[in-house]
Amino acid sequence: MAFRSDTLVEESRAAALPRKGAMRRIFDRNIHAYVFLLPWLIGFFGLTLGPALASLYLSFTNYDLLQSPDWVGAANYVRIATADPKFAASMKVTFLYVLLSVPLKLAFALLIAMAFNRGIKGLTLYRAIFYLPSLLGSSVAIAVLWRQLFASDGLVNMALWQLFGYEGPSWISNPNYSLYTLVILSIWQFGSPMIIFLAGLRQIPADMYEAAEIDGASKQRQFFRITLPLLTPVIFFNAVIQTIEAFKAFTPAFIISEGTGGPINSTLFYTLYLYQEAFGFFRMGYASALAWVLVVIISLFTAFSFLSARYWVHYDD
Amino acid sequence: MTDAVTSSRPSLGGQRSPIRSVLLHGALILFSLAMLYPILWMISGSLRPQEELFGSSSLIPSSVDLGGYIRGWTGLRVSFGQFFWNSLFIAVLATIGNVVGCSLAAFAFARLRFGGRNFWFALMLGTLMLPYHVVLIPQYILFLELGWVNTSLPLIVPKYLATDAFFIFLMVQFFRGIPRELDEAAVMDGCSPFRIYWKIMLPLSLPVLATAAIFSFIWTWDDFFGPLIYLNDINTYTVQLGLRSFVDSTGSSDWTALFAMSNLSLVPVFLFFLFFQRLLIEGIATTGMKR
Structure with missing residues (x-):
């Protein structure tokens, strides 16, 4: 007896309850499905949609948790756009961080993945070693370690002194360098995009390279004409994911600057600023407006990525 | 879904000279060490006598001292x-x-x-x-x-x-x-x-x-x-x-x-x-x- 596969559940109900009407069957199968879906539905309305709408409302108010929200119209947004030097500073820091860390991280990831691609002994071990920092990197422990590495008497300066006789500054307490220590921390975690690149490289059919080889194409040419174009969907994917993550970075900046975003706002990531406004000063309305500005920025960025994709991402079909 | 990801791919044509292979491995091993050095440094640093952490970038402590773990475990009001x-x-x-x-x-x-x-x-x-x-x-x-x-x-x-x-x-x-x-x-x-x-x-x-x-x-x-x-x-x-x-x-x-x-x-x-x-x-x- 053949069932059409996608109507599995309701047909069986029909077989089991032949006398009940069609409406009853539909009702039954809906009930079952919605029982499964119930936890998610509660979460969706109670913890996602409801709060998102509430924060949209709060962003037009002043609210300090004690007195009820005070409607101020677009004042919060106006202040963000025109009269908030800390907002401007945090945007500058965040964009600099995104623009530096994402391309460098992806370049590293691709470079190492390429080195592995041609089949190499010990791949599993190398890959594990390079992946480990990705797994550990967002923890407080690694941020603590970074504070030591880039302190004035930390490992980096010790090594610089021993190798080159150069006396380095305190990298984390110098506003000219502090952000770059965080960029290095991000690049250090190139392991997970590397794994995604490796999986992508495996999808490229080997006979393409063989054909190119027969036609006498150089390795360089093979890279630019075969590998890179066929890898663009993976590059695109990695770039979007890593950029969104970079916009949301929080923990390392918080630990390294002890929650201040200093020195002189040089590590004031956007999320850190938002946290300070909400849970340091309890300006919940203003912080909600900041959150919505972040959504708009991330959405604009994502939309732009997808629009640009049609010009540089190569799809088979 | 397992093999496609974890098994190493057979080398394409396999025409890599031994010298290049040694160079590649040498570079990868050096790079691995550089990647792991901070983590190893943190492990060895936790085992050192306190005053030794500064002044030596070596990974080998002069003597093993678990004092850091004891001081740390009870370092705050709550353990x-x-x-x-x-x-x-x-x-x-x-x-x-x-x-x-x-x-x-x-x-x-x-x-x-x-x-x-x-x-x-x-x-x-x-x-x-x-x-x-x-x-x-x-x-x-x-x-x-x-x-x-x-x-x-x-x-x-x-x-x-x-x-x-x-x-x-x-x-x-x-x-x-x-x-x-x-x-x-x-x-x-x-x-x-x-x-x-x-x-x-x-x-x-x-x-x-x-x-x-x-x-x-x-x-x-x-x-x-x-x-x-x-x-x-x-x-x-x-x-x-x-x-x-x-x-x-x-x-x-x-x-x-x-x-x-x-x-x-x-x-x-x-x-x-x-x-x-x-x-x-x-x-x-x-x-x-x-x-």
């Missing part, structure tokens, strides 16, 4: 034992919640037909893109009103309500790959959807459930932002919050003890890495997880 217990409690319950909550929703989306399925599915995908900052403040107000601040409930209960849409998506993809003939046969035998979920789908989905569980555990264990907001009483602190307080209280005066506690905080994640490396790497390769 790290309490923080570890709190972290473990939250991570285990949150992990169970994620697996249960997300698999229920994923089963409905992947296997049941019902009115509004595509609508809800699209909404679920939409929540994937939403930064949590948007829901942060109203959620905080909600949990404050419920009297849940300073308890672990805000960090656990939402997981049972499948708020990590990413894992739903992951499971839907996997469930769809399981042959329908299996549940068709079960339906013919009069199996209810609940039994199909419990007796057929879950046992056949152990790889994806394990992947989701491992990543849930690691992410919850590492989470700093959630505990930072909801846990203000030192007795409720997780390990990550404990470490942060320890940094603030010792400043840069006792790196040995700070390193010792940092190392301990990484042990659970490292154990998962050691035993489930394959699942972790496959998880990333097949789904593109962010870390």
Whole structure:
């Protein structure tokens, strides 16, 4: 007896309850499905949609948790756009961080993945070693370690002194360098995009390279004409994911600057600023407006990525 | 799905000269060492006599001194034992919640037909893109009103309500790959959807459930932002919050003890890495997880 596969559940109900009407069957199968879906539905309305709408409302108010929200119209947004030097500073820091860390991280990831691609002994071990920092990197422990590495008497300066006789500054307490220590921390975690690149490289059919080889194409040419174009969907994917993550970075900046975003706002990531406004000063309305500005920025960025994709991402079909 | 990802690919043509191969390995080994040096430095630093941490970039301590671990463990008003217990409690319950909550929703989306399925599915995908900052403040107000601040409930209960849409998506993809003939046969035998979920789908989905569980555990264990907001009483602190307080209280005066506690905080994640490396790497390769 053949069932059409996608109507599995309701047909069986029909077989089991032949006398009940069609409406009853539909009702039954809906009930079952919605029982499964119930936890998610509660979460969706109670913890996602409801709060998102509430924060949209709060962003037009002043609210300090004690007195009820005070409607101020677009004042919060106006202040963000025109009269908030800390907002401007945090945007500058965040964009600099995104623009530096994402391309460098992806370049590293691709470079190492390429080195592995041609089949190499010990791949599993190398890959594990390079992946480990990705797994550990967002923890407080690694941020603590970074504070030591880039302190004035930390490992980096010790090594610089021993190798080159150069006396380095305190990298984390110098506003000219502090952000770059965080960029290095991000690049250090190139392991997970590397794994995604490796999986992508495996999808490229080997006979393409063989054909190119027969036609006498150089390795360089093979890279630019075969590998890179066929890898663009993976590059695109990695770039979007890593950029969104970079916009949301929080923990390392918080630990390294002890929650201040200093020195002189040089590590004031956007999320850190938002946290300070909400849970340091309890300006919940203003912080909600900041959150919505972040959504708009991330959405604009994502939309732009997808629009640009049609010009540089190569799809088979 | 296993071999495509983990087995090394046969070399193309295999025409790499031995010299180039040695050079490549040499470069990779040097690079691996450079990558791991900070972590090894932290491990060796935690075992040194305190005064030796500065002035030598060598990894070998002159003598092994466990003092850092002893000073660190009791370095705050509440011992790290309490923080570890709190972290473990939250991570285990949150992990169970994620697996249960997300698999229920994923089963409905992947296997049941019902009115509004595509609508809800699209909404679920939409929540994937939403930064949590948007829901942060109203959620905080909600949990404050419920009297849940300073308890672990805000960090656990939402997981049972499948708020990590990413894992739903992951499971839907996997469930769809399981042959329908299996549940068709079960339906013919009069199996209810609940039994199909419990007796057929879950046992056949152990790889994806394990992947989701491992990543849930690691992410919850590492989470700093959630505990930072909801846990203000030192007795409720997780390990990550404990470490942060320890940094603030010792400043840069006792790196040995700070390193010792940092190392301990990484042990659970490292154990998962050691035993489930394959699942972790496959998880990333097949789904593109962010870390």
